[in-house]
Amino acid sequence: MVCESNSTQAAARQLGINPKLLDRGQQAQVVAEVGSEELALDPEIRALYAANKWLAQEFDVLKTALVFFGQLTR
Structure with missing residues (x-):
């Protein structure tokens, strides 16, 4: 529960x-x-998915910042 x-x-x-x-x-x-x-109930798997989601968001923020500052071209 x-x-x-x-x-x-x-x-x-x-x-x-x-x-x-x-x-x-x-x-x-x-x-x-x-x-x-079964995997969804495993707290370790849930924590890993949450960490992965957070890292993906951080990566997107960093890519946006690089584009903004002109160091990365699309």
Whole structure:
């Protein structure tokens, strides 16, 4: 069972939906990203996917900065 954080509860309240519905939606998104429910439940796999997503965003920011400063051409 997933423990609800205050932010999840607040977001669900703001959207006018049950917090458990929001949790199921988040879980479904993780399953879609990793490809199986078994992997989605593994905390290490979830942490690796989160780290990968963060690094990809950082990479995009750095590419944008390089373009902005004229050191990289598209």
